[in-house]
Amino acid sequence: MLSTLSRKMLMCLTGLFLSFFLLIHFLGNLQLFLPQEQAHLQFNAYSHFLSGNIVIKVVSYVLYASIVLHAVDGLIITIKNRRSGRYYQSDRRNRACKWYSRNMGILGTLILIFLVIHFQNFWYVYKFGTPPIDENGNKNLYILVVAVFKEWWYVIVYVLSMAALCYHLIHGIHSAVRTLGAYHPKFVKWFKTVGIAYSVIISVGFALMPIYVFFTAN
Template sequence: MKTTTLQYKLWMAATGLFLCFFLVIHLLGNLQLFLPAAEAKTQFNWYSHLLSGNIIIKIIAYVLYGSLIVHALVAIVLTLKKQKANGTKYAYDKRGASSAWYSRNMGVLGTILFIFLVIHFKDFWYQYKFVNLPLDEKGNKDLYTIVVWAFSNLWYVIVYEVALLALGFHLLHGFFSAARTLGLFHPKYVKLIKIIGWVYTLIITLGFMAMPLYVYLTNRL
């Protein structure tokens, strides 16, 4: 059976909203990095151990991996379908007058995020899962020290900040796009949807951006 563009968009919206939910949980867990160093190390490593040993969390993790893959693949399919539908590209158009620049450059933002995810998974997820990390005083893998070491490098912090800005614009476009696909962008609710979208995006983006900066600066003082 042939999959329609609307069906692809529904998959895009569903996986995107799940990823939005995951980002909230991820942000809340990582807030422990703002604790005093000794307490942050114990709490963050305990939290990491909890995530790796809980069956419910493992199931959610597999759903997360699946959502990331499906989200990326559907984005590629929709981009190709759009290019095919547009046909000949003209040297001059007025799309900028009716859509935000980040909406017209989701491919670029998505590419930045893909590279960021490869780096993020390699340096943290892979390290925790497949490398014999030293243990902390509580007997948990010391992922906290890996995080602190990574964010003690200015170039690494800059890479993260750029990627997180891309995430913010990606979230802003994705939130409104999902609302339209799901029929929530009704004139009666459009103002509320816009407020929720902006508030959510700012909290997630600024929250994650603050972490590398905090770790970097506290290790410089």
């Protein structure tokens, strides 16, 4: 049985790894903003490279494990916090905490639901479906991405999920720094500014991708 501190540390480490993966995923997906013909070939080549690289394959297993551990650990911590909520009824804790800090469980659940939809639409079809092949012989993930992003409802779901991700990251990075003991008073504002900037840039950047594809592809 893991202690509360061990669970927080596990949450911290898996969260930081997932945040780092988001950055790598974000940088790779920036190719979607290229002119359509160039984006088509480069995005497929990039996807083919990732799927055939043994190092990336190992990292992907770490990614899947991190998602599961982060979600399960978050659920357990949320349940424990709810059960112990009676101890905070008189300390005005709700006034001191941001609303997203008090609702990390809800934000995490929304993100998890989005991930299930996202994996089903892209990862599952790419790995186990029969996507078309492009002129270079690579699986045509770009065409799949365009087809999904042409659906207005998916664009809305995607953008709303990125809003949830933004608030989740803001609190998560802040909490992770404190858990690791790196939250020195002299650098509080710096850590907070960097964390917010990272969260906003990543979330807004991802949100713009389906919007851009929707309006350019249609």
